[in-house]
Amino acid sequence: xxxxxSNWDRTDLAVERAAMVRERTGExxxxxxxxxxxxxxxxxxxxxxxxxxxxxxxxxxxxxxxLECPELKYRNRTLLKNVAQIIARxxxxxxxxxxxxxxxxxxxxxWQATPDALGPRVVSQLMxxxxxxxxxxxxxxxxxxxxxAVSPGVLGITGMETxxxxxxxxxxxxxxxxxxxDALAARSPSRLFSTIQIADTGIQPGSGVGNKRPGLxxxxxxxxxxAIGVPTVVSGAxxxxxxxxxxxxxFNPHARPTLGSVQEFLSEDLxxxxxxxxxxxxxxxxMSKLLASAINKASQPAISEDEMLxxxx
Numbered sequence: 001x002x003x004x005x006s007n008w009d010r011t012d013l014a015v016e017r018a019a020m021v022r023e024r025t026g027e028x029x030x031x032x033x034x035x036x037x038x039x040x041x042x043x044x045x046x047x048x049x050x051x052x053x054x055x056x057x058x059x060x061x062x063x064x065x066x067l068e069c070p071e072l073k074y075r076n077r078t079l080l081k082n083v084a085q086i087i088a089r090x091x092x093x094x095x096x097x098x099x100x101x102x103x104x105x106x107x108x109x110x111w112q113a114t115p116d117a118l119g120p121r122v123v124s125q126l127m128x129x130x131x132x133x134x135x136x137x138x139x140x141x142x143x144x145x146x147x148x149a150v151s152p153g154v155l156g157i158t159g160m161e162t163x164x165x166x167x168x169x170x171x172x173x174x175x176x177x178x179x180x181x182d183a184l185a186a187r188s189p190s191r192l193f194s195t196i197q198i199a200d201t202g203i204q205p206g207s208g209v210g211n212k213r214p215g216l217x218x219x220x221x222x223x224x225x226x227a228i229g230v231p232t233v234v235s236g237a238x239x240x241x242x243x244x245x246x247x248x249x250x251f252n253p254h255a256r257p258t259l260g261s262v263q264e265f266l267s268e269d270l271x272x273x274x275x276x277x278x279x280x281x282x283x284x285x286x287m288s289k290l291l292a293s294a295i296n297k298a299s300q301p302a303i304s305e306d307e308m309l310x311x312x313x
Contacts, residue, residue, distance in 0.1 A: 010185050010187070010235050010238070011184075011185055011186050011187040011231075012184035012185050012186070012197070012229060012231070013066065013184065013186055013187070013191065013195065013197055013231065014046045014048070014057065014059050014064035014066070014197065014199065015033070015044045015046055015064065015066040015197075016186065016187045016188065016191075017057045017058055017059060018031055018033055018046050018057055020187070021056050021057055025056070028052070028053050028056050028057075029050060029052060029053065030048065030049045030050025030051075030052055030053030030054075031046070031047075031048060031049075031050075031053040031056070031057060032046070032047040032049070033045065033046050033047075038086070039082065040069060040071060040079075041067060041068070041069045041082070041083065041086065042067070042068045042069070043065070043066070043067050043068075043086070044065075044066045044068070045063065045064070045065055045066075046063075046064040046066070047062075047063055047064075048060070048061045048062060048064070049061055059199075059201070060201045060202075060217070061201070062199060062200050062201035063094065063199065063200050063201075064197060064198075064199045064201075065090050065094065065197065065198040065199070066195060066196070066197050066198075067083065067086060067087065067090075067195065067196045067197075068191065068194060068195045068196075069083060069194055070190065070194045071194075072193060072194045072287075072290075073193055073194055073283070075286050080286075080289075080290050083196075083290060083294075084290055084293040084294040084297065085294075085297065087196060087198070087228075087290075087291070087294035087298075088293075088294045088295075088297035088298040089298075090198055091179075091198065091226070091228075091294065091295065091298035092298050092301075094198060094200050094226060095177055095179065095200070095224070095226040095298075096177070097177075097298040097299050097301075098145040098298070098299050098300065098301055099145060099146075099176045099177055099299075100145070100176070101146065101174075101175065101176035102130055102146045102147075102148055102173050102174065102175040102176060103145070103146065103147050103148070103175055103176060103177045103178075103179065103299060104148050104149070104150070104166075104169065104170060104173065104175040104177070104178045104179070105122075105123060105126060105147060105148070105149040105150075105178075105179045105180075105181065105295065106119070106123075106149070106150055106151075106152065106166055106178060106179070106180045106181070106216070107119030107120045107121070107122050107123030107124075107149065107150070107151040107180075107181050108151075108152070108162060108180055108181065108182035108183075108203070108205055108216075109151075109154065109182055109183055110153065110154045110156070110157065111151065111153070112157070114280050114281055114284055115183060115232045115233050115274075115276045115280055115284070116154075116183050116232070117183070117284055118181065118182065118183040118230055118232060118284055118287060118288055118291075119151060119180070119181040119182050119183065120151040121284060121285065121288035122181045122288045122291045122292045122295070123149045123150070123151045123181070124151075124288075125288060125289060125292035126147065126149050126292055126295060126296060127147065127296045127299070127300055127303070127308055128147055128148060128149050129144045129145065129146055129147050129300070130146040130147060130148040130173075131148075143300075143302035143303060144300060144302075144303065145299055145300060147299050147300070148169075148173060148175070150165075150166070150169060152165040152166060153165075154205075161214055162205055162214075162216065163214045163215065163216050163220050163221070166178070166216060166221060167220065167221055167222075170221050170222065170223060175223055176223065177223060177224050177225075177226065178216070178221060178223055178224070178225045178226070179225075179226050179227075179228065179295065180202070180203050180216055180225060180226070180227045180228065181227075181228045181229070181291060181295075182203055182205060182227065182228075182229045183229065183230060183231075183232040183233070184197065184229040184230060184231045184232065185231060185232075185233050185234065185235065185274070186231030186233075186234050187234070187235075187238055188234070188238070188242075189234045189238070189239060189242075189275070191231045191234075192231050192232060192233070192234060192276065192277055192283075193230065193231070193232065193277065193283040193287055195230065195231055196228065196229070196230055196291075197227075197228070197229045197230075198226065198227070198228050199226070199227045199229075200224070200225075200226055201217060201225075201227070202215055202216050202217025202218065202220075202221075202225035202226075202227055203215065203216055203217070203225070203227035203229070204216075228291060228295075230287050230291070232276055232280065232283075232284070233274040233275060233276045234274070234275050234276075235271075235273070235274060235275075236271075236272075236273030236274065236275050237266055237271045237273070239275060240266055241266075296308055
């Protein structure tokens, strides 16, 4: 039996889906998780290794790395630097960065809609080097790895499926690896802008908000695809479900309300509502800086921070 997912539990996060599957059905063969804590940062690794586990979780087989740190929202510079180093290290291990041949970084999303603008914002701050290595000093050029980047937009802006645009570029420049960056949907409001997911399975844009587009993965693009994402929205129904469940439980601690008993209070409009933070502009800006820094560190390990700053100015 395949797990059914409804509007109220929409999420792109493998760690949330794995937890919900275990809560409803118990342990699932082929679904493994491990955790570690580093100075207030929680890291969870989820491995989906069988088709059955993939059907249950609703995620393709592969490895999913999740970093969660509630303090990220408060923009502590030391913490941001530590998180960037962890993300860079994980990218190096998961994607084998740096690469000798071209790496293509794709900033997914709609730059005209702030909660969906994370990908394009990250791309605008990357150290893009594919075109300039032969024009700069020999010392610096020999230490640079070839990185290209693009923000292909969304179907409603371009009239083209994102996968078709990216495949056309990939067929032309033949990258060794593609990295996508995208805004995600979460089940829990506490994960907004405090959680980062990296997966070696690629990505299906819009899946977390019920707007599925063709996937960007090895099958569709012909090269490995690593996806980086941050939850920026949560379903209004998810919030309502949590509030009503807590409300019922407060008056009868021994009762566990069923999903059906709570859902009857939800309107159709609420089921389709997506919610984000009131300071989403600042959160997107800070998170894009963090991810760009991590990608730059992972893709250009021989370049110092000062050299990166000089390059990006």
